[in-house]
Amino acid sequence: MFTSAEVVKPPRRLPGDLAMWFFILAELSVFALLILAFVFAQARYPQLFSEGRQLLDRSTGLAMTLSLLTAGLFAALALEQVRQDRPRRGAMLLCIALLLACGYVALKLSEYAHLLGVGLGMEHDTFFTLYWILTAFHFLHVLLGMLILGWLTEGCRRRRYDSQRCSGLESGVLYWHMVDLVWVLLFPVVYILD
Amino acid sequence: MSTSRILIACWMSLAALSTGTVALGQAGAAGLVTLAILAVAVAKAWLIADGFMELRHAPRLWRRLVLSWAVVLATVIGISLTI
Numbered sequence: 001m002f003t004s005a006e007v008v009k010p011p012r013r014l015p016g017d018l019a020m021w022f023f024i025l026a027e028l029s030v031f032a033l034l035i036l037a038f039v040f041a042q043a044r045y046p047q048l049f050s051e052g053r054q055l056l057d058r059s060t061g062l063a064m065t066l067s068l069l070t071a072g073l074f075a076a077l078a079l080e081q082v083r084q085d086r087p088r089r090g091a092m093l094l095c096i097a098l099l100l101a102c103g104y105v106a107l108k109l110s111e112y113a114h115l116l117g118v119g120l121g122m123e124h125d126t127f128f129t130l131y132w133i134l135t136a137f138h139f140l141h142v143l144l145g146m147l148i149l150g151w152l153t154e155g156c157r158r159r160r161y162d163s164q165r166c167s168g169l170e171s172g173v174l175y176w177h178m179v180d181l182v183w184v185l186l187f188p189v190v191y192i193l194d
Numbered sequence: 195m196s197t198s199r200i201l202i203a204c205w206m207s208l209a210a211l212s213t214g215t216v217a218l219g220q221a222g223a224a225g226l227v228t229l230a231i232l233a234v235a236v237a238k239a240w241l242i243a244d245g246f247m248e249l250r251h252a253p254r255l256w257r258r259l260v261l262s263w264a265v266v267l268a269t270v271i272g273i274s275l276t277i
Binding site for chain 1: 197198205216219220232235238242243245248251256260267268270271275
């Protein structure tokens with residue numbers, strides 16, 4: 001018999017596979033080095049970086065940020081539905097996350113096309129060399145994240161995941177959040193901080 | 195508060211902070227503004243780590259590792275760009 005309203009805290013738990021967390025740490029370290037390379041070059045050539053940044057559109061950068069973060073929200077909501085044994089609803093939410101990610105891809109590709117159209121390719125100057133390396137590397141991670149989200153969507157549709165078997169889904173969704181996490185530091189460094 | 199509501203609250207904060215970053219950038223980017231923009235970026239990283247990645251329920255070591263990634267990176271960026 002309970003005599004007091006004791007609140008029992010659930011044990012601390014790391015979602016997903018441990019291997020995914022080591023992979024995330026490795027990815028975060030690589031991105032940290034690239035971001036720092038960009039910042040150290042900016043500290044050395046502030047004028048060049050300020051002029052280069054003027055040629056980027058901040059509102060496009062903001063729209064890309066919002067589409068990535070909103071895709072992250074829908075991926076997290078999908079995981080929550082699967083944990084409540086509603087994988088079909090999870091699949092639908094993952095589809096929305098994928099569509100939002102497509103929005104990011106369209107925005108990024110239009111930015112790349114615009115820059116290439118006005119001759120601001122990788123060899124233009126130090127700012128654009130680092131801009132292309134950093135953002136294209138992140139872009140490739142978004143594409144891999146979308147492949148993973150697509151795989152997870154199919155898994156949910158086939159009822160491969162449920163409340164008892166969702167570690168794979170957790171790991172895939174975590175990868176997407178890692179891509180978001182990198183972007184929240186990459187975005188101000190590349191687009192905002194003069 | 196249900197988990198879905200927590201996630202939506204995190205997302206709303208992230209969207210507001212992202213808009214705030216651009217607004218701060220338009221205010222200029224000297225000294226204090228740079229530090230404010232970096233502080234906002236760390237707050238966003240914290241929301242993603244604790245909210246979306248569920249590190250608030252995870253073993254403390256992993257939570258600290260991910261959060262310190264953002265804090266250390268932002269600190270080095272701040273030092274490099276303001277000194």
